[in-house]
Amino acid sequence: MLTRKQNELLLFIHKRIKETGVSPSFDEMKAALQLASKSGVHRLITALEERGFIRRLPHRARALEVLKLPESAASAKAPVPPGDLGPNVVRANFNKPEDSERETTVDIPVLGRIAAGVPISAIQHETDRLPIPADMIRGGEHFALEVKGDSMIEAGILDGDTVLIRRCESANTGDIVVALVDDEEATLKRLRKKGGSIALEAANPEYETRIFGPDRVKVQGLLVGLIRKYH
Secondary structure, eight states, X not given: OOOHHHHHHHHHHHHHHHHHSSOOOHHHXXXXXXXXXXXXXXHHHHHHHHTTSEEEOTTOTTOXXXXXXXXXXXXXXXXOOXXXXXXXXXXXXXXXXXXXXXXXEXXXXXXXXXXXXXXXXXXXXXXXXXXXXXXXXXXXXXXXXXXXXXXXXXXXXXXXXXXXXXXXXXXXXXXXXXXXXXTTEEEEEEEEEETTEEEEEOSSTTSOOEEXXXXXXXXXXXXXXXXXXXX
């Protein structure tokens, strides 16, 4: 069962692909559904993908494929983008407040995985975009990483969690940071400054604290939030 907005978006994508052979852009979908931000489009597309109505074609821009339509599609009409209305039509927004997508989220890049265990390869390039509640972002540049490993479980960070990171180059003792070791390995650990050394401390007694010279560790960002999915 699709929501009204999901159904409208699916029909709009289907109609545009039939007419032009290309799926609409996010800006076109946002305008057609009269959404306030593209993060709302991201959420609707993800929901349609999870329900098996569409799929994204890899390595291609604007590449969506409609796999099926709901049974009610025969009598439903796709939304008409602004500008396509006929003459003598006055446009008004009759959406209820709860139907409108408000500017309550911001999109941040997902930069792959981060090790909460034995360090893995350095942070990757952007792999996705993630809509985040705006009140979780308080100034500065942010990115997200998927946690791999269990070395921070006593800090409440589990394998498979998504951590929100504010990009910075310095941190205080006790902060949980993304640290780049020898310009090769990225890891999520609690930072401790001990004299002229830097300690990267796990929150799991099964892992040892690793100590490095200050020239071997670069702070890439500071932990500011966490998202967990329950399946």
